[in-house]
Amino acid sequence: MSMFRLPAWVIKMIDRIRRDFLWSDPDIEHPGCRLVAWKNICRSKEQGGWGILDLSSFNMALLGKWRWKLLSDSSWGGAKILRFNYGGPNWDLFRRTTSRVSFFWSGVDQCLPAFSGCVSVQVKDGANSLFWKDRWFNGRAPMNIWPESFLLSRSPNGTVREMPYLLASSPFASDP
Template sequence: MARSGRLVWIKSVLRAVPIYSMMADSLPPWAIKEIDTICRKFLWVSKDASVRGKCMVAWKTACRPTEMGGLGITDLKLAGYALQTRWLWLQKTDSARAWSELPINVDKEVQAFFRTSTYTELGDGANSLFWDDRWLHQTAPSDIAPNLVQLVSRRIRSRMTVRQGLANM
């Protein structure tokens, strides 16, 4: 098989298979490294042999988009971050989905990215968390008063909505 055909296989099959598991949970670094090794060997030598001295482009460069000089191979770590961020977004915006209430474990980087990239426009306050959502001038109360938030139990922080918090005042 030509190298261009192997590249198509990598993009459409070998990189697509782990996507479903990456939506709900991040792949461990060793798994990403192993998948990258398999793909790298398949692309450059088309067999399970050493690729030393046979790689035409560094793997990080191959994983760049074609517009940036790469081969357009998906970076699994970044794809995992994007999928988990999308899951958080859908949990926040589409509570009618059956899986929206399922808790998922996301990386700290993903949670930080999501929190800094989004804010809440407050309607009736029933869908916004009082302590953790950025509803107060695009800032979360936990960012304004971190010492005060530590006095609040995790259970209350994860459940109390803005409507409930303002009704108790």
């Protein structure tokens, strides 16, 4: 579950086995009446559920840990491989429009927007922080604050460090 995104039919089959086990009498071949909706059982105990894992959400959380690994430990052995194959020269791990995407990365790629929405970036030297896409400006991404400017940007994947140079070479920059 932490390496690949499970297809919906697999989650459905596993949940069916778990529901049947939970609601079966001694005769496991004939499950009894389901007394509570499965989504309610999968809630946390504090929310009135039984604390049973929602496999779809758990699978997405495990896949989101790949982004966390890349952000928190750049010396990790797999970071170089993943950055080379999918990340480019900086930490831009947002959706790419390349045809060369593995089954593993397509699953990770689907959970990145949700994961990135929960993580804010601390700008240090600006080399690893995307100017438009990372949440570094008061916990928000500039592309969400100024969407029109983001759409007009010639460098949507530029880092915070690169941005002054990109603005200076912009056609909107004033001549000294």
